[in-house]
Amino acid sequence: MTSNLLDDDMALALADLLLGPMPTQAPAKEPEPQREPAPEPEPLPLTIDIVVIPDPPPEVVEVPDDEFRSESSRWRRLPGMHGVLFALTIAVGLVLRVVNLNAVGLNSDEAVYAGQGGSLLGVSDLNEHFSIFRAHPLLLQFVSGSVFHITGPSDHAIRLVVAVIFGLGSVVATYRLATLLYDRSIGLAAAALLAVLPYHVIISRQVLVDVPMAFFAILGVTAAYKAVKVDDRRHLYLAFFWFALAAISKEVAVLLVPMLMAWLITGPPKIKIRRLVGPSLVFAAIAVPFPLTRLISQPGNASQFFLWQFTRDPNHSPDYFARVILQFSGWSFLGLLLVGVAILGARRSSADQLVLWWIGLFGLFFQFWPTKLFPYLFLILPAMAIAAALAATRLVDATTSVLRMRRARPSRALGTVVGALVVSLIISSGGIVLAGPAAELDGFGDFDIEVQTFAGSREFSEWAYDNTPDNSRFVTIGPSLGNILRFYGRRDSVALSVSTDPAKRNPAYVPLANPNLAMRQMSVHYIVWDAYSADRSAFYNSRLRDFARKLGGEIVFSVYADGERIVSVNGPAPDGADVRIVVWDVPGAGTTTGGSRQEGIS
Amino acid sequence: MSLPKKVLAMGVLLIGLAPSSAQAEELQTGPVIEHVIIIVEQNHTFDSYFGTYPGVNGIPDGATSILYDGSVVAEAGQNNLSNGRLAALDAHQSGAMDGFVSAQDERGFNGELALVTRGRESAPVLWDLADEYVLFDNYYSSAFGGSLANTLHLFTGDDHGVTADSKDSLPALRTLEAPTVFDRLTDAGEDWKLYVGRLDEIDPEAVIAGEYDRLDTTTPSALYWAPMLGMPRFWTDPELRSGLVDQESFYRDASSGSLPSVSVIIPQPTDHPAGAGDQGLTRLQSLLNAAIKSPNWDTTAVFVVWDDWGGFQDHVAPPTGFGFRVPLLLISPYARTGYVSSTELDHTSILNFVVDQFDLESLTANQASSNTFDDAFTDQPRDDRRLATNVLLDPTPVGTLRQNQTTAVLYLVAFGIGTIALLALWRRPLPLLTGDSE
Secondary structure (H helix, E strand, C coil): CHHHHCCHHHHHHHHHHHHCCCCCCCCCCCCCCCCCCCCCCCCCCCCCCCCCCCCCCHHHHHCCCHHHHHHHHHHHCCCHHHHHHHHHHHHHHHHHHHCCCCCCCCCHHHHHHHHHHHHHCCCCCHHHCCCCCCCCCCHHHHHHHHHHHHHCCCHHHHHHHHHHHHHHHHHHHHHHHHHHHCCHHHHHHHHHHHHHCHHHHHHHCCCCCHHHHHHHHHHHHHHHHHHHHCCCCHHHHHHHHHHHHHHCCCHHHHHHHHHHHHHHHHCCCCCCHHHHHHHHHHHHHHHCHHHHHHHHHCHHHHHHHHHHHHHCCCCCCCCHHHHHHHHHHHHHHHHHHHHHHHHHHHHCCHHHHHHHHHHHHHHHHHHHCCCCCHHHHHHHHHHHHHHHHHHHHHHHHHHHHHHHHHCCCHHHHHHHHHHHHHHHHHHHHHHHHHHHHHHHCCCCHHHCCCCCCCCCHHHHHHHHHHHCCCCCEEEECCCHHHHHHHHHHCCEEEECCCCCCHHHCCCCCCCCCCHHHHHHCCCCCEEEEEHHHHHHCHHHHHHHHHHHHHCCCEEEEEEEECCCCEEEECCCCCCCCEEEEEEEECCCCCCCCCCCCCECCC | CCHHHHHHHHHHHHHHHCCCHHHHHHHHCCCCCCEEEEEEECCCCHHHHHCCCCCCCCCCCCCCCEECCCCCCCCCCCCCCCCCHHHHHHHHHHHCCCCHHHHHHCCCCCHHHHHEECCCCCCHHHHHHHHHCEEECCEECCCCCCHHHHHHHHHHCCCCCCCCCCHHHHHHHHHCCCCCHHHHHHHHCCCEEEEECCHHHCCHHHHHHCHHHCCCCCCECHHHHCHHHHCCHHHHCHHHHCCEEECHHHHHHHHHCCCCCEEEEECCCCCCCCCCCCHHHHHHHHHHHHHHHCCCHHHEEEEEEECCCCCCCCCCCCCCCCCCECCEEEECCCECCCEEECCCEEHHHHHHHHHHHCCCCCCCHHHHHCCCCHHHECCCCCCCCCCCCCCCCCCCCCCCHHHHHHHHHHHHHHHHHHHHHHHHHHHCCCHHHHCCCC
16 A cells, blocks of 8 residues: 555655755755845845955844744744644653652762852852862852852752753753754754653753753854854854853863864855854853863862873773663654754755754764763754654655645644654653652663662761761762762762772772771771662672671661662661662771780789 | 839839740750760870870970880880889879889889870870860879779779789779679669670689689789779679670660660770780770760760879879879760860769769769869750761862862853953954954
């Protein structure tokens, strides 16, 4: 039946619909840059490479382009069903990002960023536990510290701010960008996909630097495209301003600048590099203080971080990111993404190339960078969503062109296809959101994602705050739990797995050259075992438990979970429950009396 | 003034005079001590540990002393000094306090060792504790001589004529019927434990049979450091016997929050100069940390006391009836911070504190008349709770608040400059910078 429908003409039509007009043609829905008649008498150029453009008065730029004008006015008055669907997208995105948001405490990275924020702006005594100079710049930390000034060091408050402003904000910004690049349908589809993609939901629910970085990157790309599309160089300044904010969120966003330059050189009508000098100064003014202050205040630390970053051993196999996308976005999205990239590559319109550069440059960088961590792809997820939305649109267009013979309605078909995909993703995301502490156990373990912190770590840290001396020091298997302990418990820690080799060690951590001696000499006072770290390192798991046994540790705290939730905190082990955290009080000085036998002296 | 106004005025006056509920609550609060821990260390004078500590009655200028740097202590076994009654009297020189070296030399010990004093470098934990809590610089041992006479004062309120640390004293100890503080506690229904290092090395049968009196046996030192261990009834009476436990039990009891009302610890290793170097101080630190970590800590007072002078010099002539000064530290959430108490005290003061704290029947007139520790406590517990810790491991590196805030200001300025530049260039892009000038 189907094969009968796909005759040669239809196949050609299908290819045309899938790919859109060929690159030699004007891009679909992307008219050549042109300006409306303005108060200036000179006609505006079609290209911007060699013609000196007079400074337009601001009012001229307000309405420079039909499409942009329609986009911006559309922004104000979303018509009918489109507006309803957009509102629904935002509502669902919001629910997925805030429900059960604080069921589990901050994970290690979140605790570091939140703690740094408090340290930076002098909230509570967090400055005694967190150095402001660690792996990344400090924009998110500034936000954290500012929020904490109002709320106190509240994990829930900062998660809400990040999830709503940057996470959900990315969805809105992606809608705007995709609408500007293509059309409203693609904008809505991209926003809907992004709003419900488990990968995006998981990460935007966390206090991670990737979230604001991606948000500002979308804004920057939008401004850059607008600068070219409406031929208003002022938007280049804005683009670099947003890029700078992205770069001071996470340094890898510096690559947005070469990405933009590559696109400007290869994509749209050529643009002089000199045009980027001014915007670059705006970028530099904002972005440079971070490395500068760091080099000045802690030169040794900075160079050690540099050494560590560039000599780290690969931590995952090359297929890591593919598996991440597959696991946390699904086959459907991956398929659409691949089709979308193929369409982009085949068409290579100006907008297509921008999306391709975005995905390609960062995708290659992350792929070849030795360290691969779960949130890295978050930066290019908006571009991926746009590509997938484009593919969905084209596939539906192609399909309905066939079905049109049967009076099918393309918009309804598109809505049905994207809607079905979105619903399936909502189910996946919702499952993760509602699973809370259990989520890490069910399929997350392979990815080292640290998105659902090990259940009980917040409870343990709060116990430590309430029940242990202020200057207590804990030893853990790995350093992750220590970061959480510092944020909630304000207690210092060391980890067995921290290397004594500076080149292989995060300089933020102190190595334990002789853990046995440190415990016997009472430089360390408690031993903490956690299931999460134990699973990652059998060797240090064994070592830690040996120390607890040899040093006569007394169990003083424990957390049990039944896979769904914490079932016992500092109580007896319920039947069938898994132990998640155990704390031993170690007396130090050994448990044997030691020393020489003393008899007959007084 | 009309009657209603008078009534109103009286009412206002009464309201003003009556303590508010908050004030009343404050009035009712005070040191809440439910657990007393007494750690008995060995053989040091006040000057030998705190003679150079700032703000105390320490070694006078010009007095001879040797600051410990490890070189004086040669080999294990060569560090001991005579601490007997006769040596003490020779050192005392009727109050001249100038016979410490000769008293040792005459008895074949290294007299120079008597002049050794430790500083922050060589006794960091003790000095840190003094910084944080209360140090007593007018606290005396209760008798000239060694452990037995002094610990008898500590636990019974008198030496009962037992003055020598020798086998000759053991028979008298076995037949001593004077009540101890543990008897009083038992009678009052208060729980107690005597935590003894190497308790398993004491043979109860040998104590009961008097075998340790014989010259061909070696007497465990613990019998002198805790005289109850030389009293057969503490081994035969099940109730008393149950209070004798090994020091390892202290860690378990502290960790689980089940410390008794009174804990007496005779640690091993102790910091006896004939002992194993600084292992005694390390053990002391470990015991203190266990107490500070304990869930019982909020209502605990720890006395760290040295039982006798150990042969070391001290420059203060003791009042009549007392032995040389020995160190005492009070560590408690209710202890004043960095306070040096100069109240005249001796071992029976600690006993008196226990008697008073748990409403026990007095043991002796000495105990009942001894001064107390009132000036050393505060009404409100301190906010912090800190372990005696070694700084042998670097802390996790952090910056100072000032550095952080300076960085924050710098960032804000940079952000402001960038934003202003953006706004300025938005309104009027510079042709030179935009490449549009030609």
